[in-house]
Amino acid sequence: DAGVIQSPRHEVTEMGQEVTLRCKPISGHNSLFWYRQTMMRGLELLIYFNNNVPIDDSGMPEDRFSAKMPNASFSTLKIQPSEPRDSAVYFCASSLINYNEQFFGPGTRLTVL
Amino acid sequence: SQKIEQNSEALNIQEGKTATLTCNYTNYSPAYLQWYRQDPGRGPVFLLLIRENEKEKRKERLKVTFDTTLKQSLFHITASQPADSATYLCALDSGGAQKLVFGQGTRLTINP
Numbered sequence: 001d002a003g004v005i006q007s008p009r010h011e012v013t014e015m016g017q018e019v020t021l022r023c024k025p026i027s028g029h030n031s032l033f034w035y036r037q038t039m040m041r042g043l044e045l046l047i048y049f050n051n052n053v054p055i056d057d058s059g060m061p062e063d064r065f066s067a068k069m070p071n072a073s074f075s076t077l078k079i080q081p082s083e084p085r086d087s088a089v090y091f092c093a094s095s096l097i098n099y100n101e102q103f104f105g106p107g108t109r110l111t112v113l
Numbered sequence: 114s115q116k117i118e119q120n121s122e123a124l125n126i127q128e129g130k131t132a133t134l135t136c137n138y139t140n141y142s143p144a145y146l147q148w149y150r151q152d153p154g155r156g157p158v159f160l161l162l163i164r165e166n167e168k169e170k171r172k173e174r175l176k177v178t179f180d181t182t183l184k185q186s187l188f189h190i191t192a193s194q195p196a197d198s199a200t201y202l203c204a205l206d207s208g209g210a211q212k213l214v215f216g217q218g219t220r221l222t223i224n225p
Binding site for chain 2: 004
């Protein structure tokens with residue numbers, strides 16, 4: 001099993017640019033989570049999906065952030081426009097609904113200049 | 114306000130000793146608590162889950178306790194090894210079975 005796949009692994013962009021982060025969950029998993037990790041705030045849940053449907057997006061910091069899951073094997077997190085304070089490591093995780101263990105991807109390190 | 118605190122930012126332990134990490138929470142009523150390990154540049158990896166009606170859970174050299182009265186979980190690594198050096202995160206469900214809140218983590222270093 002390849003595990004959760006995220007791309008890109010590193011992204012450097014300039015303020016104001018659009019950023020799209022991608023995630024492929026573990027095959028067969030039906031829950032997908034997007035997290036953000038910073039030194040100041042730790043690991044925070046942004047949004048999660050069950051069966052491709054967004055369940056809770058209360059952690060999404062503002063309207064500049066949006067997430068989609070068009071099918072069971074793909075999700076995107078988009079930031080438009082990006083700001084320097086968005087610099088962080090973004091993790092995608094997947095699990096089976098009603099199973100509590102979450103499997104994390106390797107993360108995308110985003111730097112907004 | 115709701116808080117989850119791991120009371121040591123960093124912990125240094127001599128190889129072979131038992132490492133004990135603490136996770137305290139305030140104003141949550143979790144049904145379960147999880148522990149994850151995170152190595153530099155990698156995503157967290159699940160280690161153990163303990164439910165509110167369980168006092169203790171073991172897995173090889175790992176042991177977790179959960180005291181809902183004290184609102185505290187302890188995570189023990191016995192016979193610690195340098196390979197156990199990593200950051201350890203506790204997480205609990207925050208009012209939704211899948212919605213995890215994570216502590217800031219404890220960076221554990223096992224010295225040979």
